[in-house]
Amino acid sequence: MARRGETIELAVLGLLHEGPMHGYELRKRLNLMLGWGRVLSYGSLYPTLKKMLRKQLIEEAATTVVSRRPRIVYQITDAGNAEFQRLMSEVGPTAWEDDTFDIRFAFFGRADMETRLRVLEGRRSRLQERLERVQKELAMTQQEVDRYAAELQRHGVESVEREVRWLSELINAERTGSETTRPDPNTTNTGQSQG
């Protein structure tokens, strides 16, 4: 079973799928990819790379160009590929928590449809359970909630509901095989200058 710490490993394996990369670049790509929350630190990445080297999930690539800069370029091994597939198709809580779901989703292109559907549906079920639980408890604890606390609740519920709809669209798209998730290019966003 995947411990939480394997999230970084999965991300590294997924990125190295695209081709050899060195640590610094991995960090940049990773932060861009999941930049909506935390930022991955060197103190976390480099030890992980060392560990993955030991486990032979990755290996140092032969330097093609004679060192412009002293850097260690990593590439994925066969064992690494196998581990990537194993982690991607894994079910259970670790697969649909916020962070780890995002990583998995980003690498969906390398997974088969069965896996994609399993992860998407698992995530959706989990969010729906959260919604039900909160709404039940909310109904039970019918206390005079403060205005701001109530607004936070409302906003939270709305966000999760939106996420559920997004997942449903994706699941539908997978099932029908239709490529385009959104046919209309003019959705209501494009952040106007709000003052």
Next chain:
Amino acid sequence: MARRGETIELAVLGLLHEGPMHGYELRKRLNLMLGWGRVLSYGSLYPTLKKMLRKQLIEEAATTVVSRRPRIVYQITDAGNAEFQRLMSEVGPTAWEDDTFDIRFAFFGRADMETRLRVLEGRRSRLQERLERVQKELAMTQQEVDRYAAELQRHGVESVEREVRWLSELINAERTGSETTRPDPNTTNTGQSQG
């Protein structure tokens, strides 16, 4: 400067504002309040309560009814009130990260408008910076992104834009003093004890 760990303390202080409570109840309320991410564990809460006792931010309340159950009821002290105000009005990164922003927002009813605006605007600026940074890097790294990775990006941007709009509405409501959600008769600041 507030370390990250003071988030739980802030939450406890905010909840105890409503009245004395014991640990088990605090945990339930907290998990309901910020149930959208992690769940607070006992191993985290109880040591924090002990620590807060030592710092005299809270104290054991005299048991009014002779113990139905053996439980320790805590209530907030004057020092705790002061600390609560200090934490609420604190600026800087710790105030507008995801988790800690939610807590602060939930207790806005106990903060003055100046503080509320500062926190809301700080949070909005931060999200806008993220958006700009990501979109700039996205434009720079004009690589052929995989379909799923692109969809994840799009969804992420959309979510943050939505959050920014939400914050803008709230800021506007604060400024005009209009209470769009409901006309709440009295949510006066400077938390009144109920006893």
Next chain:
DNA sequence: GTTAGCATGTAAGGAGTTACATGATTTT
């Protein structure tokens, strides 16, 4: 009278950040 849930705690350990330390190379 036994199960389920209330209630409080501790010990061990995981996961990751911060701060530190070092040096090369590109840009100004």
Next chain:
DNA sequence: AAAATCATGTAACTCCTTACATGCTAAC
């Protein structure tokens, strides 16, 4: 030549979770 950024790494520390340990009380 200086500053910025690229690039790698380590040590200490923080925060929190998991798992364990204990016992009460309400309900069936």
